[in-house]
Amino acid sequence: MKVICIGLNxxxxxxxxxxxxxxxxxxxxxxxxxxxxxxxxxxxxxFSQNIHYEIEIVLRICKLGxxxxxxxxxxxxxQLTLGVDMTARDLQSYLSSSGMPWDISKSFDGAAPVGExxxxxxxxxxxxxxxxxxxNGETVQAGNTSGLIFNFDKIISYVSGFFTLKTxxxxxxxxxxxxxxxxxxxxxxGYIGDxxxxxxxxx
Numbered sequence: 264m265k266v267i268c269i270g271l272n273x274x275x276x277x278x279x280x281x282x283x284x285x286x287x288x289x290x291x292x293x294x295x296x297x298x299x300x301x302x303x304x305x306x307x308x309x310f311s312q313n314i315h316y317e318i319e320i321v322l323r324i325c326k327l328g329x330x331x332x333x334x335x336x337x338x339x340x341x342q343l344t345l346g347v348d349m350t351a352r353d354l355q356s357y358l359s360s361s362g363m364p365w366d367i368s369k370s371f372d373g374a375a376p377v378g379e380x381x382x383x384x385x386x387x388x389x390x391x392x393x394x395x396x397x398x399n400g401e402t403v404q405a406g407n408t409s410g411l412i413f414n415f416d417k418i419i420s421y422v423s424g425f426f427t428l429k430t431x432x433x434x435x436x437x438x439x440x441x442x443x444x445x446x447x448x449x450x451x452x453g454y455i456g457d458x459x460x461x462x463x464x465x466x
Contacts, residue, residue, distance in 0.1 A: 264431045266293040266375055267422055268319075268348060272412050272437025279440045288413045288421050291366060293435075299376040304464045307447060308371055311351035314445050317438035318396035318404045318453055321346040322415060323380055324432040331423040336416035337389075339428060342380040345394060345453035345461050346435050349374040352444075377433065378453060378461030386455055389415055397452045398445070406439030413437075 270289035271277045277284050299305060307314050325341035348369060355368035386392050395405040408414070413421070418436060419428070445451070445465045453461040 264295055264429065264433070265426065266295065266297060266433045266435065267426065268293060268369070268435040269413065269418055269437045272418075273406060273410050273439045274412060275410070275440035276438055276442065279442070284412060288418055290422055290425070291369065293370045293375050296372050297370055297375040299373045299463070302378075302461065302463045303376075304466045305347075305349060305373055305376055305445075305451075306466050307445070308351070310371075311354055311368075313351065313353040315350045315352045315442050316396065316398070316403070316445055316451060317348040317350060317442045318394065318406070319346050319348055319435045319438045320344075320392060320394060320408060320455075321377055322419075322434040322436060324428045324434070325430055327427065327429055328419075328423055329427045331420050331428070333416045333420040336419035339419055339423075340415070340434075341383055343383055343386055343455075344378040344380045345396075345455060346375055346377040346433070347396070347451060347453070347461070348435055348438060349376065350442075375435070376451075376461065376463055381455070381458070381460065392455060394453065394455050396441075397454070398443075399450055400452075403443060404439055404441035408436075410439065411437060
């Protein structure tokens with residue numbers, strides 16, 4: 264299975280990162296070894312001194328598809344949840360400034376905690392889903408899918424032109440503004456609306 268991620272997909276986050284708004288979806292991959300499920304703790308790796316959280320809506324692909332037309336994209340995902348794109352920001356900054364790929368800064372073991380999946384129809388209008396991340400009980404990120412630069416259907420149509428989507432593949436759809444660092448013993452809790460779907464400790 265694949266973990267497909269979309270970067271810079273909220274304008275407020277692009278601004279906070281000092282980046283121009285993308286004309287097309289920014290796509291990168293995480294290996295399945297990056298997945299962290301069932302609210303297991305996230306362990307800060309020894310190679311980074313600056314790990315950041317990035318909360319995102321995550322889609323679960325429910326059937327095989329390739330070169331999917333945007334108008335049919337809604338048929339290809341049936342569940343969603345929240346995921347945290349854990350990023351070694353110091354490593355990413357170094358690699359980016361050196362003109363090198365920064366995949367390893369986002370694709371290391373455990374770098375993709377994912378929460379409890381819920382049926383899409385329980386989340387309401389997919390173009391108006393409110394979500395948030397709390398760190399130690401305080402909201403640090405709050406977003407709404409109405410703010411996506413590329414909505415779910417556009418993402419699925421675009422990435423399926425490059426990768427055949429298979430049942431079980433996951434798509435991280437982008438993070439809003441408010442990304443920041445984690446420390447050991449932080450507790451990260453994510454909500455879709457008022458429904459808690461992810462809750463784990465940083466170790």
